[in-house]
Amino acid sequence: MKLGYVTINRGIGCTANSNFRLASYSEEKLKNTVKNNLDCLFKILKFNVKNDIFFFRISSNTVPFASHPICKFNWVDHFRGQFQEIGEFIKEHDIRISMHPDQFIVINSLKKAVVDKSIKDLIYHANVLDTMGLDNTAKIQIHVGGVYNNKKEAVDRFCRVYKTLDKSIKKRLVIENDERSYNIKDCLDINKILGIPIIFDTLHHQYNNNKESQREAILRAKETWKDQDGLLMIDYSSQEIGEKKGKHITSIDLNLFKKFLKDIIGIDLDIMLEIKDKEKSALKAVKLLKELAYI
DNA sequence: AGTTGTCAAGCTAGT
DNA sequence: ACTAGCTTGACAACT
Numbered sequence A: 001m002k003l004g005y006v007t008i009n010r011g012i013g014c015t016a017n018s019n020f021r022l023a024s025y026s027e028e029k030l031k032n033t034v035k036n037n038l039d040c041l042f043k044i045l046k047f048n049v050k051n052d053i054f055f056f057r058i059s060s061n062t063v064p065f066a067s068h069p070i071c072k073f074n075w076v077d078h079f080r081g082q083f084q085e086i087g088e089f090i091k092e093h094d095i096r097i098s099m100h101p102d103q104f105i106v107i108n109s110l111k112k113a114v115v116d117k118s119i120k121d122l123i124y125h126a127n128v129l130d131t132m133g134l135d136n137t138a139k140i141q142i143h144v145g146g147v148y149n150n151k152k153e154a155v156d157r158f159c160r161v162y163k164t165l166d167k168s169i170k171k172r173l174v175i176e177n178d179e180r181s182y183n184i185k186d187c188l189d190i191n192k193i194l195g196i197p198i199i200f201d202t203l204h205h206q207y208n209n210n211k212e213s214q215r216e217a218i219l220r221a222k223e224t225w226k227d228q229d230g231l232l233m234i235d236y237s238s239q240e241i242g243e244k245k246g247k248h249i250t251s252i253d254l255n256l257f258k259k260f261l262k263d264i265i266g267i268d269l270d271i272m273l274e275i276k277d278k279e280k281s282a283l284k285a286v287k288l289l290k291e292l293a294y295i
Numbered sequence B: 001a002g003t004t005g006t007c008a009a010g011c012t013a014g015t
Numbered sequence C: 001a002c003t004a005g006c007t008t009g010a011c012a013a014c015t
Helices: A028-048 A081-092 A112-131 A151-164 A184-194 A202-207 A213-223 A254-263 A279-291
Strands: A003-006 A053-059 A096-099 A139-143 A173-176 A196-200 A233-236 A270-273
Touching: A003 A279, A028 A053, A028 A081, A053 A270, A081 A112, A096 A112, A096 A173, A112 A139, A151 A184, A173 A184, A184 A213, A196 A202, A196 A213, A196 A254, A202 A213, A202 A233, A213 A254, A254 A279
Parallel strands: A003 A053, A003 A270, A053 A096, A096 A139, A139 A173, A173 A196, A196 A233, A233 A270
Antiparallel strands: none
């Protein structure tokens, strides 16, 4: 079992997800930003290893505008050395890596332009992981997409587009249950057709499910991960009390987390904390996992 | 120096 | 037909 957090380390004094406005785009600016992002990413990973955190989500913003038409710069070649150095560190310390393209990446959209842009962005994500030299266990997680008043056709479109994707994407792409449209059962139906692994999100499952228990859902999701995919990944969060539905909690509630650990007894998986105070909660969770001899 | 509005991009639900 | 919310940070323009 590994435990991790998302993209940002608030205490470390640098950011690995800096970007800038499209209007101020220049090759110089891009180079500076990417260099700083990668420097910071390396720092964060070193911090993590020191603190027994071996799972991390790399920002989609590592190379801003990488998939935008404005970017003609060959960032892969230019930053290959730096990517490889970080990749070596990741492999040396057996760090699990994920990436999560944001909500605009929709491969089952009705609009061809949206699908095309989404595929370009997936290529970018795969490029980052490939340039680091990471294997198939480094994953890119997306949601299935929109429903468009016809889930069957929307799923069909997802499958059709998926089949056309480059191998470098397919070997890494996993789908996540979302809080509105596609729950675990929907994802399992797609898995049956495509064999694509399913990443389980605890909070989304609370809001969108087919009455199956969390443990049952996690066990089903786990079956979709083959040896080459590595351990099942899950996103763990809980609801901020008194806030709007879906809003992630500020800092980890260790009692709830203990309950969760009870629920997954005997199931080995990697846990990504989606919690706002980032490494702070991760450190608390790691401490608990050590006390309970999980890690 | 601190505050506030805005940012490349999509979908859904509610008015 | 239109907009707020998702979830959220950080840039950039403004006090």
